[in-house]
Amino acid sequence: MIKPPRLKFGDTIGIISPSWGGAEMFPHRVKQGVQCLRKLGFDVRLAKHALNRKGFVSDAPENRAQDIHEMFADPDVKAIIASIGGDHSCHLLPLLDFDLIRSNPKTFMGYSDITVLNVAIWQRTGLVTFNGGTLLADFAEYPDMFEYSKEYFLKAVMGETPIGRIEPASHWTDEFLDWGEKQDQTRPRNLLPSSGWTWLKEGSAEGRLVGGCLESLQHLRGTEYWADWQDAIFFFETSEDKPSPRTVDGTLMDYQNMGVFEKIRGLLIGRPMSYSDDEKQLLRDIVVERTRGYSFPVVADMDFGHTAPQFTLPLGVTARIDSTRKRFEIVEGTVK
Structure with missing residues (x-):
């Protein structure tokens, strides 16, 4: 098992759109989610293709996989959070460089269709991944992220001790x-x-x-x-x-x-x-x-x-x- 390094306030979180192109459709949700992460104390970096939309997905599979690879390879990015789910993360599985991911462990989080990537990355690399909030759905909650979601997110990615009960x-x-x-x-x-x-x-x-x-x-x-x-x-x-x-x-x-x-x-x-x-x-x-x-x-x-x-x-x-x-x-x- 590989555990990602603990996040610290001031760290940079990268945002990817590995499935649906919802980030392009709802820019106000992107803005709200980014503001929430910054308010929590993190810097935010959007992946190159994160705000794109091509039909029912965000971009070509190669570009979506490229975003994941670049985020894992970038030493300044300490965590990766999906903008939203969808139904086509499966496009990326044959394109992913699991050796690159294994060699650059960091927090990777999302739910819904991001399940595909969470499970595949854990299965192929041993890296602990996180079934948790996405930028548009959770961090962009109006007028602010729910305290319950916020509490358990921070415990999971920053805690010096187990999450506990x-x-x-x-x-x-x-x-x-x-x-x-x-x-x-x-x-x-x-x-x-x-x-x-x-x-x-x-x-x-x-x-x-x-x-x-x-x-x-x-x-x-x-x-x-x-x-x-x-x-x-x-x-x-x-x-x-x-x-x-x-x-x-x-x-x-x-x-x-x-x-x-x-x-x-x-x-x-x-x-x-x-x-x-x-x-x-x-x-x-x-x-x-x-x-x-x-x-x-x-x-x-x-x-x-x-x-x-x-x-x-x-x-x-x-x-x-x-x-x-x-x-x-x-x-x-x-x-x-």
């Missing part, structure tokens, strides 16, 4: 205020009180965190970038496309058929975006059914993924689940 957020939202109409600049999103996480199956477990967006993980199945699930705590969440509980059931059955559930030690599920209460309960019932023959603990409705705020999850780092104490904690340091 992660507490449920007191409130959450999946409200969408149209970015194109700049409704997102008119008021803060409405927050709902949280009833906490749902402990679906009892037990205690310790293992390496591996996972991300469930739909994005599908791009890696059958490839050399597919994760090693042995002794893992598997975490997943679903995207704004809102795959139905029925669809998630089929995907989880695939994981069962592939033998993933026989290898993992625990399962964490992010709060699904745009689900009704009935759909959330159906999803919980499906997860219990799919994992019935296994003894690992399962926690649902957690604060990561496409609802906000979210905590940051480091891939490859050891975490612990204890249902008796209703406790989830990251017990290993994430940076060095």
